Amino acid sequence: MTIDLTAGRPQPADSTSTAAAALRELASCPVHLRTDPGYDESRLAWNRAVEQRPAAVAKPKTAHDVSRLVRLAAELGLRIAPQSTGHNAGPLAQRGLDDVVIVRTGALSSVTIDSVRRIARVGGGTIWDPAVTAAAEHGLAALHGSSPDVGIAGYSLGGGIGWYARQLGLAANHVTAAEVVIGDGTIVRADADHDPELLWALRGGGGSFGVVTALEFSLFEIPSAYAGLMVFDISRAEEVLRRWSTWAVExxxxxxxxxxxxxxxxxxxxxxxxxxxxxxxxxxxxxxxxDRADRILAGLRSLKPELDTFLRVPAASLTRLHMDPEGSGSGISGTAMIRELPEAGIDAFLSAVGDRTSTSLMMGELRQLGGALSHPADGGGAVSHFDGQFLAFGGGPVMSPEVALQVGADAAAFTRALAPWTGGRTYLNFVEDAVDTRQGYDELTWRRLSGIRSAVDPNGVFAANHQVPRLYEDGRPSR
Ligand SMILES: Cc1cc2nc3c(=O)[nH]c(=O)nc-3n(C[C@H](O)[C@H](O)[C@H](O)COP(=O)(O)OP(=O)(O)OC[C@H]3O[C@@H](n4cnc5c(N)ncnc54)[C@H](O)[C@@H]3O)c2cc1C
Structure with a gap:
């Protein structure tokens, strides 16, 4: 089941189809047009609730393929949207794809581990699972998130909160280099010595600056962790959340x-x-x-969960700890950055998601922030910390257009219910609707990002899920 988020938009002009056909003719990699039998399969996003109908879908195998696509798109008046998996396809589709060539980066998948320098180098379409597995063979761990098949590029460019985040911060701050095809088709390397300003933008500024064809990031000597889960019956939700929310802050x-x-x-x-x-x-x-982990968890264990699996496990197993859906999903969600969660906030959270008879949401989550996530990282990028104590996320599966309407309404109600305790910048990686990207940054950071976008993509070739606009000379934002 897919929902047409672009319903009601004007159909693409013939000139767009002609341009897309010309791009396919001249490209050095497979390109699927709307009329091709392969189009429907190649346009599928990980989130199957999102219907994306771009002018074409391209599948580059090398950075040079990408470079050629970008040059051709610029000449033909098309735009390029890099997409690794489509975990966050919703906002991109909502912005309109009539003149957009989606560049699926899946074939740019590779992992090289430098165990001496403790650096991983991955292709721009690599997902977390193979990188985590390869690093673990050297006793090393990466700052992956809760899902094994989220794309490393999309996750890291937007921030990246994983199971080591309160100790080591966001993944974005540990990206050491990126190879990127920018708006004129040039392949550039951004690292501490080459174009550090672009590297700063890519560490949290998202996918507005080009197509990342390779990424390098730090690994950590973490062969194992004390990890697991505790399960309680829903009847204990209030008691457990009261304890957890106090425990989490301390x-x-x-x-x-x-x-x-x-x-x-x-x-x-x-x-x-x-x-x-x-x-x-x-x-x-x-x-x-x-011993130390047992002491840290004691306050939660004293609640006597009906299941407690916390124990020492190989670090690589953490990619599946959260049991996120793999392969594909189908959902609509809402999110909020929570400053603090007093008793009334706990009540609001549970009123919104605690009772399955009154919501279509399957899940309401609070991620623990604080620690290294609460202060700017040394030499960090565009997003290096958060203002809140918790990150809320509520979502539900979507099986039909009617269900989609209900889940959408309940997700919006979830976010609204938490509004009195919301504050600071939104975490855009968790936002699955097209929003003004000012929400994700303070004003100075957003302006700096816009300036960098204007420099690397002066003609607006790139389309992103959370797009940072270019600035006109008078300072007004453009697309
Ligand atoms: C099940 C699930 C679990 C998640 N868990 C976590 C988590 O634990 N922690 C967390 O922080 N986030 C998490 N997220 C959010 C996730 O980080 C974002 O959805 C992220 O954008 C996904 O990246 P992607 O490349 O897989 O998705 P895509 O939809 O493919 O990409 C999203 C955007 O990233 C940019 N992008 C992707 N690839 C490239 C590239 N090669 N070059 C340039 N730009 C690119 C583009 O702008 C694109 O529109 C989760 C999401 C889901 C659905």
Missing amino acids: APDQVTASFRVLHLPPLPDLPAFLRGRSVVVIDGAVLASD
Whole structure:
């Protein structure tokens, strides 16, 4: 089931189809036009609730293929939207794709580990799972997130909050270099010595600055972690959230955790004791000795969860700790940066998602922020910390247009319910609607990002999910 988020938009002019056909003729890689049999399969986003119908879908195999695509698009009056997986395809589709060539970077997938320098180099379309596995062979860990098949580029360019975040910060701040095709088709390297301003923008500024064809980032000596999850019946949600939210603010930086209300479907592949149930799940990872981790978790364990799997595990297993859907998903969501969560905020959160009879949301989550996420990182990029104590996320699966309307309304209600406790900059990686990107940055940072976009993409060739506009000479934003 897909929902046409572009319904009602004007159909693309014939000139766009002609331009797309010319691009295909001259490109050095496969390009699927709307009339091609391969188009429907190649345009599918990871989030199947998003219907994306671009002018064409290109599948480059090399940086030179990308460079040629960008040059051709610029000449033919088309735009280029890099997309690794389509985990955050919604905002891109909502912005309109009639003149856009989506560049699927999946074939630019490679992983090289330099275990001496503790640096990973990956292709621009690589997902987390193979990189984490390769790093683990050297006893090293990357700052991946909760999903094994999120694209490293999209995640890292937007920030990147994972299980080590309160100790080591955002993934973006540990990106050491990027190879990028910019607006004139040039392939540039951005690192500390070459174009550090572009590197700064790519560390949190998102995908508005070009197509990333390779990324390098730091790895950490983390062979294992003390990690797992605790499960409670939904009837205990209030008691557990009160304890967790206080614990989360006071906990040392060594732990990063999440609190979730889950309304699970009666699926046969779920363990019998969870099938069709509503539960509270706390999961997380502690970077400390077993003894120290036990002391850190004691306040939660004293709540006597019905299941407690926390123990020492290989670091690589953390990509599946959160049990995020793999391969594809289909959802609509809402998010909010939470300054603090007093009793009334806890009540509001649980009123919005705690009762499955009154919401279509399958999940309401609070990610623990603070620690290294609460202060600017040394030499950090456009996003290097957050103002809130928690990051809220609520979402539900979408199986039909009617359900989509309901889930959309409930996701908006979830965000609205938390509004009195919301503050600071939004985390754009969690935003699945097209919004003004000013929400994600302070004014100075946003202006600096706009200036960099104007420099690397003066003609506005690139389209991004969370697009930072170019600035006109009079300082007004453009597309
Ligand atoms: C199930 C799930 C779990 C998640 N877990 C986490 C988590 O734990 N922590 C967290 O911080 N975030 C998480 N996210 C959010 C995730 O980081 C964003 O959705 C991110 O944008 C996904 O990147 P992608 O490349 O997979 O998606 P895409 O939709 O392919 O890309 C999103 C945008 O990134 C940019 N982009 C992607 N690839 C390139 C490239 N090669 N060059 C230039 N720009 C590019 C483009 O602007 C693109 O529109 C999760 C999302 C989902 C759906």
